[in-house]
Amino acid sequence: MNPITLPELVRVKTVPAKADVVVVPLTGDSEPAAVDLPTSVGRGYERKFGQSVVDMAKALGAKPKPGATTVVPGLNGQRLVVVGMGADEPTPKTVRKAAGAASRAVAGMKDVRTIAVALPADEPELLRAVVEGTLLGQYAYAPVTAEPADKPALEFSVVSTVADKSIIEQARVVAEAQLVAREWVNLPPNLLYPETFAGAAEDLVKGTKVKVQVLDEGDLTSGGFGGHMAVGGGSAQDPRLVRLSYAPARAKAHLVLVGKGITFDSGGLNLKPGESMSTMRCDMAGAAAVIAATHAIAQLGLNVQVTTYGCMAENLPSDTAFRPSDVLTIYGGTTVENYNTDAEGRLVLADGLARGAEDNPDLIVDVATLTGAAMVALGTEIFGVFSDSDEVAERVLGAAEAAGEEAWRLPMGEWSAKALESKVADLKSGGGRWGGASIAASFLRSFVDEEIDWAHLDIAPASFNEGSADGETPVGGTGVAVRTLVEIARSLQA
Template sequence: MNAQAFQVTCLQDGADLTAADALIVGVFQGDEPQLQPGVEGMDKKLYKAMNRALKAGWITGKVGQSLPLPLPESKAGLPPRALLVGLGKRDKLDEEALRQIGGHTLKACDSQRMVSVISLLGQLQGDDLEAGRSLQALLEGTWLARYRFADYQKTEEEPKPRLQTLQLLGAGDQAEAVVARSEAIARGVWFTRDLCNSPANVLTPKTLADEAKGLAENGNIKSVVWDTTRLRRKGMNGILAVGQGSEVPPRMIVMEHLKGGDRPPLVLVGKAITFDSGGISLKPAANMGDMKFDMSGGGAVLGVMKALDALNWPVNVIGIVPAAENMPSGKAQRPGDVIKMSNGVHVEVLNTDAEGRLILADALVHACSLKPAAVIDMATLTGACVMALGHNATGLMGNDDDLQSELEAVGKLTGERVWRLPMFDEYQDQIKSKVGDIKNVGERGAGTITAACFLSHFVEEEIPWAHLDIAGTGWGVKGKSYIDDGSVGVGVRLLLRLIEGRMQEAEA
């Protein structure tokens, strides 16, 4: 797994700065670029040298810009050079902008071969942001930008120098707690990215279950894996049908973090098709290798649980991950088969490539049996969602307006935006079956919505439920400094922010 972390420490005013390779200072964009507050009081020579660079137009302050600058000798005891980084316009300094700044800064440090830096960026404070949120967003972007999946590439004989120590100067009294929280969240995302990026011959339902078992080592998470015997006993025929064509049996993973007393749990359900060939309804060969990412929803649930293991918040969260491999064989399910699901609903399978909803259905039935406060499922479910929303927003549907509004709000804050789609009664007509109760595909139009309509048959009406279709946001996202090729790890930060918000409400 990924091991490219760096150390983040907090310095107080008056600390020795000479050992670092550089001092990082932000520049705001405007008609006249301006240095971030706090620089003028450090050293007059430093302030003048930086302002000369600004007046010369060497840096305008646009996000993504950086400028290495030699520093004059000074009695203040400064590093030998500075790295000026663009902050964008001052009134646009929100959480997502700070994540982008953090990512660009990390890449600039690495490109300049800076091993140890002292940063003033931790002093930045966006308008209307809660205490500590500016620093958390900055650090999230920094941590996540470091991620690379290189498990199967030869290591360089002489690796290039990269940032190893980031020291925050004057970041405030809460800085150490924010650093710890940010690192735990980032490591949860890293874990998800590692799982999703792993090739399907390595990450199978069995090895995914083994990873879940590993989360229980510290005692904050309890992990139980349901094998085929238990799945049959519980009538989980959707999961069994999808997995029956593979040589690797399906599993259902149940993880618990129960530290919130007698409050009802939030249940997270994540689809994990570790490889999706389409089954008998075989997919085209082009880009089929990307179908290792079809377990991104389940991977995100594991990432959330890994973060909770480190954070150990006083909350009740249960993660459920149905895991299977969708393969064609003489044992595979066929178009036209009818499955009796665990809640008694008979499903006519018309397309074996619409398999994700079948495994989610059984998992949702189990989730509702746990008397939850709410259920949120996440899945790379439909190509139709990519056509509708592209790679910039996750599709959101459900039965509860308050829960969907909650997800919209935290989506804006985390930069993992969601977009609500309707579930009018007329869409339910598209999945009525002449053979069973419902069929697993509807008409060509509104495929994302009819998939959610299918799932609604396995959720009890009185339980708040939301469905997140991450088919467009799970991988292949461009234009963000903290996202590399491959898996995004989408959903981890979104769900953790929702969990944190509910925790704060309970404690208020």
């Protein structure tokens, strides 16, 4: 794994005179209306060029569309990155997107070291959004190569009158956690497989207040984790279950997180089409999110106990692979008729959920790139939220909104559980063509006691960006759900 090295970032009250680049917002409707420049910069610009920054930006094609960037010549070799902010009042979402887009534009420039970010940041939530967007936007996965390119060390100064230094530090912790999740998702599956993924999780929390336990194939077999052993049975890479524990002395609540960590998903004997397989290294994004978020929660010192399970396996076809119609015994004894080997994630999650329910949590949240059905329903930028509790669903959706991530509640109920009826086992792992994401959610709910609050995040729609970069979202792994999980933990402190 490439080490995550964050650029230097500090708060300043005014734009440093010697900044190589100054990032400024462009607001308006269809036509550029205003660039919010420090007065001294704006006057100096007009004296030198004989026109306003707005006129120059407009001549160069600048648009106020949120996230659109234009580079404008500045004073004494200094350049301006003009970034669209739309016509409405700035929100954390629009500011985060603008900061991410500008940061990405700057990261691609030559001979740039110091950057002043003069976006709206005079409220705590806006400052947090600017810092997160700036740090997330400059990320790009470094290719595996014999001659890695030197990446210049950037220094960002965020212009803000908010004096609370803890806001920047908290934003740095959360952004770094999301970058760790991105990096894991982007790693090729021959480099990140269950054993090395478990090792990376151990390395991440080393020296912190998070305790870690790794169950190998022997532990999983003797412990009765039949979902892991079935899914991982076709691969030479044996499965792992990583358990993290963060337990502050006076914790207000106990949160259990469970993440799907399928480091490569071929579909097993129900083999995927070749074109659907190339991005299946991202099928461990749920485990990446819960592990990275746990580390962030501990670094932030949130007063919530967190127990986390990263359920790791590789799903390949071979003479030892599990089959459709096999009956599997999940941790705790529940038997499952397997209906499709390409619905493997719910089987390892079932092990993790059943084990996590024994920890006496106040809330269990599982995170998984679980179904294509969620992608059909929601597109490629919104993740699905399932819960049989309106209160829990509102908590999760509120956390996502506070974190600046897009989420939508999807339905489940007796109708989706009915598809799980089996004649040869306690239940079936799926079935039927319609409502696949809801059926999968009902299956997962079967492994959590009814009295325990539970939510399921299906992040398949938003975990891997195959399009172009947008705002703070890069190409490839997005690290989605990390920020939402941190906000869920924060909400449980009350």
